[in-house]
Each structure stands twice: as structure tokens, then as C-alpha cells.
Amino acid sequence: MFLTRRTRGTRRRARFAAWRRTRPFWAGALLVLAGAEIAAVPLAPVSVLVGLGLGGVAALGIGAALVAAGLFLWFLPHTRHYVGMHAVILSVLSFAVTNLGGFLAGMLLGIAGGAMGFAWSPGQQPPAQASEQPAPEPPRLPDPDPGAAAHPPHKTLAVALPFVLLAATAVPAPGPRPPAPVPGSVSVPRTPPTVTTTRFTPDGFTLARVAEVPTADGPRRAMVLSMRAASLRDYRLRTRDGGGAELALDADELRLGGRVTLYLTRLTGCVQGILCLTFTPDRLPVPPVAPPFVFMTDVTAEQALVASGTIGAAGLALRPGRSPAPPPAPPPP
Template structure:
């Protein structure tokens, strides 16, 4: 009965198979595919490609997150290389799939949330399929399938030594253009002024940790936020040092270049919905922030701000 279900032409040649074109090439492709973790390698390659496409996308909403965009290119290239190794050197599947799994998990914290989870999940699924794949034994050769390892160390298996070099070269190529860390911040005011804005729209927004900035009264603990650019609408800065308050106001303030904010307090409503407050000793900011995030009703205690370019619209002095 089983033979009858497969059809009179033999195994693997069902009704649909007999009617599809190019039977010879399809048969050879099927034979080649069954001797290696094909689907696992394909998912790993797709995951790496998706990680590459996110920071390279021309859409303005898909912008890279500072160094996260550069890391996405390096990890994406490494995953594509790992997928090709799974296809071309299937005997190294355990070694390669473990590296692909580690890179996929690393992409969540080092890149754009693992390509918004899609690239990370494809890489994890592909590496799991590749690691669990087992070839049919070859009784004549006494080994795994058609690729028996050479006893003298030569042959395809020795090419697996190139995998760490490929992975390392991909990561170095992705991070080689990263800027050197900027010098330490200048001295801040004794009491940080208060900044308010109706809309805070950053580009390449990332949380860079907690540090101390010098003041005349000693070091001040601050949050460090870095970005490529930011737009602040209905911007107002007011000094809190002394009895009289004074400051600046503008309809719009544009920061661009290497922008760094040093804040003792930062509060606002994410996407205008979820209102939160961050401080050096309170709720920590996440290491990476999705590129489409904006905040409304922002209030911050700003110890320092550094930027390559600052542009304003309708700048005026305010006092009270």
C-alpha cells in the first residue's frame, strides 16, 4: 500500500512531481539538499540578510541605532557566512551552528533588537535545525553520508578552520568605522537647568550608561544618552540656580552630529502613551531604543549637552 501511494514511477515521483518541469535538475537539487542541513542554513542566511537590510534600508523610519547599526552589518555578514558554511561544509554543522546561535542571541542587544526580532528568531531556528540535523550513514564508506573525513587532515574539513577568521573579519569590517570614544565632559553647572519640550524626536537614540560629570561642588551623577540627531519642539530651558529664573525658549531646536546628553533626571511619555521617569539611581533606560520612538511632554534636568551642530527657530530669552 505504501508503494501504491508513491505512484507507479517509484519513490519520490508523485502526481505533482511528474507534472513539474525540469525533473533532472530538481532531482539533482533534491539529492544535494538531502546531504546537508539545507533548511537550517537557509534560515541562518535569511536571518543574516534581514539584519543587514534593517540599517541599510532607505526608509527613514528604519534608522540604525548608533553603533547598533554598524554591529548589525557585522553580525549579518557573519550569519550569512555561517549559513554558507552549513551548505558547503555540512560536516562542521555542530561547530558552525553553535556560533550562529551565539551571534543570533547577541544581535538582540548589539543591533536593532535583533532586526526587530525577525533576524534573531530566524538565526536561532536555523542554527537549531542545523545542529539537530543528522545525515544518513553510508555503509560502504563507514561514515556519515557522502562526506567522510580525511584521515590525513586534508580535504574539506580543514577549510572549517577559516570560519573564525571569516566571522572575525566580518565583525571587524562592521565596526572598523566606529568613532573613537569622545573625551570626558566639561565642567557642568552647580544646579542643572530644567529643559521642557512638547516633542522629543531622536535619531539613533541609545543609552550609554551612567557616569559622573565635574561641578564646582564635586562630581554629579548623570545618565548619558547618545544619538546622531534630535529635534525638540517648543523647547524651553530654565535655570534653577539662584533666586531668579531665566532661560531660553525656541519653537524648534535641532541637534545633529555627535549628540550627547548628560541628565540627572529624564521624564516623558513614550509615543505619547506610556509616561516614565529615568534617573541614575532609579529606573534604568534600556541599552537600545527602537528607532521610531518619540516622547511627548518631556521634562529633564540637563547637566550638559554636546553637539556638533545646533540650529534654532525663533530663539528668545525668557525671565521670571
């Protein structure tokens, strides 16, 4: 009885191994893991899912699609090229429309699984199953490139496809870039105004770089954030005029449009309302490109300059702030 059970187990493992070798099994396994990881974060209490909004719904959809892609590679291996290519595209898009691609882990697993599925090819038929008298092979022309046989074109494309897609995603939308301020034309105050907002939502890709802006004390390095448009909720700006008095500009919502460029010397906020970070000209975000649907909450920034085609405000109010305390009188002689 023991030998019979052991023999059955060995046969089952042998049949499974034979079945696994006829399809891109590990590529499908990676895609199933990627889909489960991307969809795991939104599968939380309803209050968390509602807070995630469109990103949570997109994570569920992309996660289910990647799991289905993995099952297709298992049970329909002849669709590997189509499924693998679209799995890589979905994995790259998950970084932009979900919770950063499952915090990068799901995106990387999906890219690896899709590329492996696209590049997989069935092995050669065993000699025992080959025909008794195979047909003669046609004459083969000499290969002009000896290294082409070792690297078939579809495998090279599978390796390069994820990097091409990532590079395409990192390129911002084409459009005229507002030039940096020309020394002498715009004078930035010595002390940049302080801006606070409860939610900063850029529209389109956000590109970060570093430039020098002119001030009364000479050039000063600043972060330059370029985007198509932006919305700032509960906008508060505090600045000082030439006499030192504080001025306050408040708005329930400030909307900037027409190729927005922000010159900031410091930016602090919570990305997606979760990860709180501080950025300076010496500490730019990595990578210096933020995809759409990425927002920040509880933002505090030192704003040196703003360039925008249009500005719209709701509930705008301008009022004097607190005046600085007068210096103490000198003691009597």
C-alpha cells in the first residue's frame, strides 16, 4: 500500500512537471502574485477604499486583469505574446493610476512576469515523439549576424519593452516650457513667502528640476515643478512687504492653469496622504517625475515664484497679518 501511494505521488509530480514545461508557468505565477499584491491594499475596510477613490478602483481592476493574464499563460500558452505585452503595459500603468503600482512591488513583479511570458518559447520535441523519418530540411542561408541566433528578435524586444515603456511614461506632455526668470527682470524676495494647503493636486505629469532665481542677495537655488495645471485646497500664503509687515492671502481653492511652473526652496507634505517627505533643491524626488493622480496633503512650501497662464480662486481674501512687535525701547540713561 505504501509503495502504491508513493508511486502515485511520483506519477502526479511527473505529470505536473511535464505540464509545467509546456507553458510559461513561472511567468504566469509572477503575474498572479503581481495582481494579488496590487489589489491587496484596496481590499481593506470600506472607509479606506472610499478614501483611495479612483486609485482604489483602478487597483482592483488592474490586479484582476494581471491575475487573469497569469491564468491565460497557464492554460492558453499560445496567447503568450499578446498577454505578455499587455501585462507589461498594465504593470507600468499601475504606477500612475494605483497606489504606486502596489508600492513598486506589484509593478516590478508584473513587468518581470509579462516579459518572461512574452519571451518564452516551447522547447524542442523529445526524440521519442519525433517522426520516424523526418522531412528533409530546406537549405539554410548563412546567417549574416552570428549573434542573432543566440538573441532572437522577440526575446530582445521582451527585455527592452519594460524600459521603453518606463521611459515613455517619464516623458512629460509636450508643450512650451516657461523660461526661468532672467536676472534683472524678476526679483525674488529675500525671504520666500510661506504657503500652506491641505491638498495639492497637480494635473498631468509633474517634472522636477533645479534652477537659480535672482534675489536681492544674489542668485538662489530653487526647485522648479512644471505641470499642466494644479489645484490647491485651503490655500494660505504669508509674506512680508518692504516695511516688514505681514500680509495674508487666503482662498478656499486656488486653481492654476496654462502650463504652471512653481519655484520652491522647500516643500514638505504627505504623498498620497500616507508618506510624509521633505524636498529641497539638494533633495529632489527620485525619480524626478510624478505621474498623474499623485497628490500631496498637509503641504507647507517656501514659494519663491509662480508662473501660470491662468489663476482662479474661490473665497479669495487679502488682509494684513500680524505686525511685527516693535523693538524694545533703550533703557533710560
